[in-house]
Amino acid sequence: MTTQSNTGIRRATFDDLDAVVDITKANKHYWTPEVDGKEALARFLERNSNVFLVSDGESEILGFIVGSWDGARAxxxxxxxxxxxxxxxxxxxxxxxxxxxxKEMGAPTVGVTAADGAREGENDSTGFWNKAGFRLIPAKLMINFDIWDDEDEN
Ligand SMILES: CC(C)(COP(=O)(O)OP(=O)(O)OC[C@H]1O[C@@H](n2cnc3c(N)ncnc32)[C@H](O)[C@@H]1OP(=O)(O)O)[C@@H](O)C(=O)NCCC(=O)NCCS
Structure with missing residues (x-):
């Protein structure tokens, strides 16, 4: 049952970043400062092909969403x-x-890297995304956590 109105949604500002980090931590899905920390979010905010929205509550923000458009995929x-x-x-x-x-940027589709509950402290969000019209596709998200080798650091 949707009770929130879209009129409370606005673009995020640098002043929102502490609250955004707090929400991520409260939901136990703050993983690394490199991705979820305030400095990373500030860099994200500076790029205009990114989408970073917050939902305003009475005194504090209620939530946020971040995404990006690479010219082909959103x-x-x-x-x-x-x-x-x-x-x-x-x-x-x-x-x-x-x-x-x-859609305003021209994206034909929108995907999501959805939490599936496999990590400790994380919920399975698949049902939420299904209700929002997203369909599971046969793909796995793979990450190379080791792209900085010794030569890069010298
Ligand atoms: C997932 C999350 C963003 C949903 O936000 P929310 O404001 O509670 O969602 P809504 O109230 O808009 O819910 C919309 C519908 O999805 C359902 N829903 C919400 N979370 C769900 C979940 N984890 N599994 C199944 N259904 C879910 C709601 O029951 C509602 O159904 P209805 O329309 O039949 O009543 C929120 O629970 C959250 O922040 N979770 C922790 C972080 C997380 O898991 N993020 C997603 C991964 S990146």
Missing amino acids: IIHKISVRPDAHGQGVGTCLVESAIDEF
Whole structure:
């Protein structure tokens, strides 16, 4: 049941970043400072092919969504809603608003790197994405965590 209105969604600013990090930590899906930390988010905010939206609450933000458009594909990287605001339609509004931004950029489709609950402390978000119109495809996200070798650091 969606109760939140899309009018509360706005673009994130640098002033939102502490609250964004707090929400990620409250949902136990703050993984690394290189990806989820304030400095990484600030760099993300500076690039105009990125989408970074927040949902305003009465005094603090209720949640955020981040994604990017590479000229061919649009990908949602992360969404997080304050635990005490779950189930009120905030997540749906954030996804709908991000999709609107990607459509304005010219994206034909939108994908998501969805949490599937396999990591400790993480929930399976597949049902949420299904309700938002996303379909599971046969692919695995693979990451090389070791792209900086000794020569790069010299
Ligand atoms: C997943 C998340 C963003 C959903 O946000 P939300 O504001 O609670 O979602 P909504 O209220 O818009 O829910 C929309 C629908 O999805 C359903 N839903 C929400 N989370 C769900 C989940 N984990 N599994 C299955 N269904 C879910 C809701 O019940 C609702 O269904 P309805 O329309 O039939 O009532 C939020 O739970 C969250 O921040 N979780 C922790 C972080 C996370 O897992 N992020 C996603 C991975 S990047």
